[in-house]
Structures are given as C-alpha cells and as structure tokens.
Amino acid sequence: MGGKTLSEKIIEEHCGKEVSAGEVVVVNVDLSYMQDGTGPLTVLRMKEMGIEKAYNPEKTIIFLDHASPSPRMELSNDHRFLRDFAEKTGIILSDVGYGISHHNSLESYARPGDVIVGADSHTCTNGALGAFATGMGSTDVAAAIALGKTWMKVPETYLVEVNGRLPKGVYSKDIILHLIGKITSNGATYKALEFTGNTITGLSTAARSTIANMSVEAGAKVGLFPPDNETKKFLKKMGREEDFREVGSDEDADFEKRIEINAEELEPVIACPHLVDNTKKISEVGKVKVNEVLIGTSCNGRLEDLHIAASILKGKKISKNTRVIVTPASRMVYLEALKDGTIETFIESGALVTTPGCGACDGVHEGILGDGDVCLATQPRNFKGRMGNPNSFIYLGSPAVAAATALAGEISDPREVM
Amino acid sequence: MGKAWKFGDNISTDLIAPGRYFHLRSNLPELAKHVLEGARTEFASLVRSGDFVVAGENFGLGSSREHAPVIINLAGAKAVLAKSFARIFYRNCINIGLPAITCNTDEIEEGDELELDMEQGIITNRTKGTELTFTPLPGVMNRILHEGGLVAYIKNHKSLEKI
Numbered sequence: 415m416g417g418k419t420l421s422e423k424i425i426e427e428h429c430g431k432e433v434s435a436g437e438v439v440v441v442n443v444d445l446s447y448m449q450d451g452t453g454p455l456t457v458l459r460m461k462e463m464g465i466e467k468a469y470n471p472e473k474t475i476i477f478l479d480h481a482s483p484s485p486r487m488e489l490s491n492d493h494r495f496l497r498d499f500a501e502k503t504g505i506i507l508s509d510v511g512y513g514i515s516h517h518n519s520l521e522s523y524a525r526p527g528d529v530i531v532g533a534d535s536h537t538c539t540n541g542a543l544g545a546f547a548t549g550m551g552s553t554d555v556a557a558a559i560a561l562g563k564t565w566m567k568v569p570e571t572y573l574v575e576v577n578g579r580l581p582k583g584v585y586s587k588d589i590i591l592h593l594i595g596k597i598t599s600n601g602a603t604y605k606a607l608e609f610t611g612n613t614i615t616g617l618s619t620a621a622r623s624t625i626a627n628m629s630v631e632a633g634a635k636v637g638l639f640p641p642d643n644e645t646k647k648f649l650k651k652m653g654r655e656e657d658f659r660e661v662g663s664d665e666d667a668d669f670e671k672r673i674e675i676n677a678e679e680l681e682p683v684i685a686c687p688h689l690v691d692n693t694k695k696i697s698e699v700g701k702v703k704v705n706e707v708l709i710g711t712s713c714n715g716r717l718e719d720l721h722i723a724a725s726i727l728k729g730k731k732i733s734k735n736t737r738v739i740v741t742p743a744s745r746m747v748y749l750e751a752l753k754d755g756t757i758e759t760f761i762e763s764g765a766l767v768t769t770p771g772c773g774a775c776d777g778v779h780e781g782i783l784g785d786g787d788v789c790l791a792t793q794p795r796n797f798k799g800r801m802g803n804p805n806s807f808i809y810l811g812s813p814a815v816a817a818a819t820a821l822a823g824e825i826s827d828p829r830e831v832m
Numbered sequence: 833m834g835k836a837w838k839f840g841d842n843i844s845t846d847l848i849a850p851g852r853y854f855h856l857r858s859n860l861p862e863l864a865k866h867v868l869e870g871a872r873t874e875f876a877s878l879v880r881s882g883d884f885v886v887a888g889e890n891f892g893l894g895s896s897r898e899h900a901p902v903i904i905n906l907a908g909a910k911a912v913l914a915k916s917f918a919r920i921f922y923r924n925c926i927n928i929g930l931p932a933i934t935c936n937t938d939e940i941e942e943g944d945e946l947e948l949d950m951e952q953g954i955i956t957n958r959t960k961g962t963e964l965t966f967t968p969l970p971g972v973m974n975r976i977l978h979e980g981g982l983v984a985y986i987k988n989h990k991s992l993e994k995i
C-alpha cells in the first residue's frame with residue numbers, strides 16, 4: 415500500500431483509524447464558526463435539533479463580518495440574535511469591526527493539522543496554514559457545533575506543483591486564477607487541492623491564503639499548504655508559535671492527478687463576467703472602463719495586499735471616473751496599515767477606506783453597483799448579481815491590477831506602472 | 833407529477849438567493865418570493881408545488897448559504913435534477929430533505945411532466961413517454977434524506993456515529 419496524502423493523514427488523526435480516499439468517516443472538529451449571513455439559520459438549526467449549546471464553546475466563533483456595521487434594521491436584528499446566543503452559550507463573538515472570519519481565524523485560531531468547518535464557503539482559506547478546513551451549510555455546521563463532530567468523505571487529492579520565479583507584477587492571485595481558468599469552476603469538485611513546488615514554498619502565508627481561499631472556486635473541498643518554515647514564522651508573528659506542527663503528504667502518496675504550472679510563464683490574469691473560470695490574460699482583455707475598484711475581501715485584504723496596491727498608488731491620484739474602495743480584512747490589518755502610513759497613501763490618492771469586513775463583496779452595503787456599472791475587484795467571485803445588482807459587471811484581478819486600474823480608470827496592466 | 837423548469841450550467845447561489853435580499857434571510861417565506869430570480873426573473877410566480885428544477889452542470893456553485901435550497905424547497909419544487917452539483921449545495925439539499933438528483937438532464941425539456949421514484953431510482957417523463965435512471969445517492973446521504981434531513985437524523989439518533 416502506498417503512502418498517505420495530507421488530507422488522509424489529518425482525517426485519520428481525527429477519526430482514530432486508517433482511512434483512504436473515498437471512505438465516509440465521522441471526524442472530530444477542532445474549530446467551527448459561522449458568520450452573520452449564515453449564523454441565524456445555524457442557530458435556528460441547533461434549536462431545531464434540541465441542542466442549544468456548543469460542544470466546545472471556546473473553539474466556536476460567531477463572526478459579524480458580512481453586514482458590518484449593519485446597513486438595515488433586519489440585519490441589526492440578526493446581529494442582536496447572534497450576540498444573545500453567544501452570550502447565552504459562551505461561544506466567542508467577533509463583533510462588527512473585527513473583520514472577516516477567515517482572517518481572524520488565520521490570525522488567532524486555526525492550527526496546522528486542524529479540522530475546521532465554517533458556515534461560509536471560503537473557510538478553505540485556513541488551508542494556508544495546513545488546516546483541513548472546509549465550508550458547509552448551516553445545518554452541517556449546527557451539527558458540528560452541537561456534537562463536536564461532522565461526517566465527511568475523504569477526498570482524493572490533486573497535487574498542484576508550481577515552480578519558477580513569479581515575474582514582476584504577477585502574484586498568487588494570478589496563479590489561482592490561471593489554475594481555475596485551466597481546470598474550470600468544477601474541475602476539482604469534491605477533491606482536495608494540495609499546493610507544492612518552489613514557487614509555493616517562497617510565498618508568504620498571506621499569498622498562500624489567496625490561493626487557499628479560491629480553491630473552492632474550482633469546486634474543491636480544501637486547498638492545502640503543507641505547514642513549513644513560513645508557517646512557523648507566521649504563527650510566531652501571531653504570538654502562537656506553539657501551535658506549529660509539521661504534517662505533510664508522503665512522497666509515495668496516491669495523488670489522483672498532478673497539475674504543473676510554470677510560474678515564469680504567467681502574466682496578470684483577469685476573470686471576466688460572470689464566472690470565475692472565464693479568465694483571460696490581461697493583455698487579451700482590451701479596454702474596459704471601470705466605475706468601481708474594490709481592494710480587500712477574504713481573498714486579498716491582508717497587509718501585504720494593501721502594501722502592493724499602495725506602492726502603485728503612492729503620490730498619484732486615482733481616475734476621476736472611478737471610485738476606489740479599500741476594505742482591510744481584519745482589525746489587525748487595519749491598525750498596521752494605519753500605523754505604517756498605508757491608509758494615508760490610499761486617502762491621499764483619492765481612495766476611501768471602510769470598516770474591516772466583507773465590505774462590498776457580498777452585495778449588501780459599502781459599494782453596491784449601479785445598473786451598467788463595471789467593477790474590478792480583488793474578491794474571489796464575480797457571479798452575476800454578486801455585488802448587489804444583476805445589471806452590473808464584475809472583473810477579478812490582483813491588488814496590483816486593482817491599483818493600476820484605479821489610476822487609469824480602465825482595466826490596466828500593473829507592469830506598466832510599477 | 834410535476835413540470836420541468838429548465839436552467840443552464842453554473843447556476844450560482846447568487847442567482848438562486850441573491851445577495852441583494854440578504855436582509856430577508858431570517859424571513860424565508862419572503863426570500864422564497866425571489867427564488868432563482870437572478871436566473872429567471874419571474875420564476876417564483878411560475879413554479880407550482882410538485883414541479884422540478886432541472887439544470888445542467890455545477891448547479892449551486894458559490895456561497896454556502898443553505899437559504900438557496902431552502903427557498904427552492906419552500907417555493908414548492910419536489911427535487912433538483914442536474915448533470916452535476918457543487919459540493920456544499922449538494923450536502924445542503926440532502927440536509928434539508930430536498931432530493932438532489934444527478935442525471936442526464938439533456939433528455940428533459942422545459943415543460944415536460946415528470947414523476948420521480950426515489951426508491952427505484954427512476955424519473956418517468958410522461959410527456960415523452962421515456963424513463964431516466966439515476967445513480968442512487970451515496971449511502972450516508974440516502975440515510976439522512978430518508979429520515980427527512982439532518983435535523984431529524986440528529987433528533988432521532990443524538991449522534992453521527994452510525995451515519
């Protein structure tokens with residue numbers, strides 16, 4: 415029998431027996447969370463199950479990040495409902511202003527080798543630390559919170575090997591957009607994506623989390639990065655070095671598929687409306703006027719992303735035909751960007767900065783698009799209607815593309831302004 | 833018996849339960865008035881109890897919002913038939929007791945009258961006089977669906993151990 419994949423190993427540890435891809439098992443869950451869009455239904459499901467308490471409240475979190483601060487009475491009432499539930503059960507509350515679930519999770523909760531479930535499809539972001547983290551619906555997460563367990567099928571693994579030096583102006587966002595364009599938006603449905611190669615080992619945890627985050631856009635269950643020195647460094651910076659541990663696939667593990675990407679051949683990639691796999695090289699996109707630029711979200715709202723965008727905007731003015739919205743992913747990111755002058759650069763360039771959270775990405779507030787509006791966003795999705803208006807058009811690109819676009823007022827190649 | 837309503841490939845949860853109605857998520861009957869609005873504006877007023885949502889590849893991709901299958905169910909659909917489903921959506925359907933059937937939907941046209949036999953794994957197309965077979969659900973999902981969904985399952989068993 416061959417070796418085990420990282421997914422198989424993590425799952426084995428959490429179900430106490432040997433497993434192979436394809437098996438259905440019940441696993442212990444280390445961390446579970448919900449957000450304000452899925453949370454009220456999750457709590458309702460717990461009530462319906464007759465289990466109104468968390469199996470492990472210190473490892474259960476309610477994040478108020480989607481409508482944050484609330485733009486409407488109905489959502490304020492949802493927030494009240496969730497705050498009350500947290501108070502009653504001892505579940506951790508991450509209130510308005512603390513930012514996006516997945517980022518707070520990376521900063522403060524997720525550990526390499528954990529099993530994490532969240533009532534948000536981008537829970538896979540935690541894969542950046544080597545956690546087996548996956549998004550589920552409210553009922554599944556309600557069960558996980560109540561019982562401390564969930565059931566899952568052990569996924570087969572696609573090993574994605576990325577080698578070579580990333581050219582100037584090309585980032586992890588371009589790697590994942592390129593991959594999704596290549597394998598399509600259901601090319602990895604039910605599978606684990608595992609990332610390896612010297613490009614990957616050279617990426618920061620922030621850059622890895624962009625790739626982990628968007629793994630679900632190829633249909634994957636998880637997007638895994640084996641924990642390494644960089645992971646250790648990141649955890650140390652977060653003051654929790656003790657959470658580090660090594661775990662990885664065996665060399666003779668049974669990978670269902672291997673996908674190779676040569677980083678040196680990549681250029682900035684854009685996902686065009688209305689599907690994430692509708693990708694084009696930026697040189698093929700042509701002239702597209704843009705009304706709104708969004709820099710932030712669970713995909714690209716970290717300090718490193720803000721630094722990249724700010725370095726392009728520094729000392730320049732954004733196009734007068736374009737509004738530029740910057741939304742830091744978390745309060746920690748916001749504070750650091752404030753202290754190091756990044757926020758000042760944005761404001762001076764004419765951009766505006768909002769409360770940490772999902773911001774305009776989910777279509778409820780802080781930048782809903784008008785009829786016919788075109789947006790270039792760093793978020794993970796561009797589905798029709800995503801940003802609150804089905805009559806608008808969303809293009810996705812890296813923070814560098816976003817900044818170059820902000821200056822020109824049309825989709826622009828960052829390599830020309832760097 | 834119910835009527836088939838046809839949709840294309842890649843119907844996202846943003847098309848099924850649009851973000852602009854985010855504030856209605858705690859008011860599901862109201863949210864259900866907008867079901868699939870992003871894909872077909874008038875759908876909520878056209879669909880009748882017992883009808884079928886029939887689609888192509890990768891139905892339900894995107895957000896984990898369980899509200900999407902819940903409002904398809906609330907609007908009266910008996911099942912969703914597609915060539916393939918996105919992972920989270922598929923689990924959500926079964927958890928809330930809405931059959932998600934993987935089959936070759938090319939053989940179904942808009943307006944066809946369909947009958948679903950879950951036990952036999954057969955869809956009878958009364959309009960065309962044909963029968964379509966489908967792969968039975970994986971065992972675990974069949975057990976959950978059989979008990980009426982995951983809430984009912986957990987109420988009955990108080991655990992997942994035997995799943």
Ligand code: SF4
Pocket residue numbers: 480514534536711712713771772773775776793794795
């Ligand atoms: S930023 Fe957008 S994609 Fe990310 S969790 Fe929030 S709503 Fe979802």
